[in-house]
Amino acid sequence: MGASIEIEDVSKRFKLYQEKAHSLKERVVKLGRLPYEEFWALRNIDLEVAQGETVGLLGHNGSGKSTLLKCVTGILRPTSGRIRKAGRVAALLELGSGMHPELTGRENIFMNGSILGLSKAHVARIFDDIVAFSEIEHFIDQQVKHYSSGMQARLAFAVAVNVDPEILVIDEVLSVGDEAFARKCLDRIKQFQREGRTILFVTHNADLTRQICDRAAVLDHGHQVMVGPPGEAVLAFRDTLLKRGLDPLAEAGITAEWGTTKQVRIVGAQIIYADPTAGHALPDEPVKVRLEYDAPERVDDVAFAMNIHDQNGNLLVGTNSDLLGLDIPSVRGRGEVTFNLDRVPLLDGVYVVSLGVHSHDAGTSYDHRDQKDFIEVLNTTKTVGLVHFPMHVDISSASHDTQAAL
């Protein structure tokens, strides 16, 4: 397979003017030399996307992923380096790409088509497909400014996927619109993959990355952290988020603030993997979650609790020492409590551990340690989803014909 997009050592510098001086007077007065700071949005990016490959770009806001997409589409020109591509690119950059609010949906389809380099006759041929895909037949002759954001996204996506591009560039657009339409877009993306088209795809969504990407690249402040299999890339992406002190759970809105008495304090916690050097667990390996406590005074009414959430804030398990059948008569001084997980039946990802100490009825909370510890699971298969079901597949058939057909 030849390369479809070749990004060679691409850097992009922006000049951030301290005072945005757009006026001619200021330029003339300062002879065009305004004080500015250099800002490198991209630094030495190297990425080759093969024909028919789907590559995801992961990165926090401001990591340069959108700048890279804009360089690939030619909207921005890199400061140094070279980008080459083979074939027509249809780009979906943000909402309503290239839609003019004053024009109707119909007029916008034709204008978008000609922006993508199609003749009017060509657009007329695919017009019905576009409208059918967008599901906004009734509004097609209304001005786009009256459309909801979901409708605009539908129309833009419908145009982009129906113009027969060799390369589809998508920036976070699947997050708009309802679930049914997102599903439909995903189906179309998968059809594109089967047809051997190249897709470059920006997303925050780890599941989507695992689901549709062949490879993914992680960007962090303009630097390329890694390129590799989607599972590893998702882990690397989360590492960059955690290093920057960005809480991946914060967006999911998981915060638990309640008063604690500090009669028993959690002084430390550890995640212990089967292979202590790996830094992650494979789905069938055991994991220990160890908690260190310190109770200056004797406490009689005590239970230790552990919750594990996924990155989206879904509770996977919530348990405590009482529920696990351990009756702790009392604690005094320092000690350790270990939750022994025989297996972590999860597909890859980073799972967030929260620990707590409370009274048996949970009426009094002594201390808690929220979202500070993480269990990393590396999935070596391409199975998608959340749960690692132990399973295998069989086939039995009545005749040889069926087998041949399969």
Added chain:
Amino acid sequence: MASITAPTDRSAPHLADVSSRPNALQRVVNVWRYRELLVSLVRKELKVKYKNSVLGFVWSLLNPALYLVVFYVVFKYFLGAGLPNFAIFLLAGLLPWNLFGVALGAATGSIVQNPSLVTKVWFPREILPLASIGAGLVHFVLQTIVLLGALLIFRSAPSPTFMCLIPVALLALVLFLAAMSVGLAAINVYARDTQHLLELVLLAWFWMTPIVYAYEMVAQKSIGGVAVGNKLLLNPITGIVITFQRAIYNKVDVITKPNGVPTVTHVLPPHGILWYLAILGITIVVSLVLLYGAFHIFGRLEDNFAEEI
């Protein structure tokens, strides 16, 4: 750019460089390939301009009609300095000027006013200022209706010989306009005052161009002891405007009777068609050089349009 070629054979990709600056010639080729977009953008500009207005295109006829009435009244009756068939004379110069002034104003703002296109999709950016010129040409054609009406009312006949120069004059105008538009549209992204400054410059430029007065009236004067003569032609619009006047107004000299005494007033240069053609030829050559420079400047400034807007 490969992005505009027909779908290629997927097994044999041809890699095209998207990160290097195309040269001026490649830019022209790109614009030509995107000519359908140019047409749709012209249509868009016209549609958006008159969307939700009852009179629609009538508005673009009302502009020269109003100018005509005001100037006619002021010059003929207030100043008493009118030429015979002053309406025809005025329109002959006003129409090309309107094309120039209105299109240049629109083109200068064309890139900053289309962020939804410039920041989201790739296409040759020069198309935007060129589309403003296209829309200006449509208005120009509509406004000639007013001129034709005036010609009928005043029973004034244009010169058949000099009418052949109109397409040449129009070509010179469009080329000069294209050079100015492409250059100013790019500069305006970085220095937004350009469009406001341009309004003032255009106002002065209008009065420096023999539209409401005749070329020869000024050419024969001397300012500070220096004869004006054909220094007026340093203004590239002058050559175009006097060609339109020569063809449509079709009078080199007129006889007026300001005090009851018949006096000959010189209006236009009393030269043959070749003289006019030479002026236009020079304008075209100069415009082509300017256009090349404008494409070059545009190419350098274009790199960060999407960020600066």
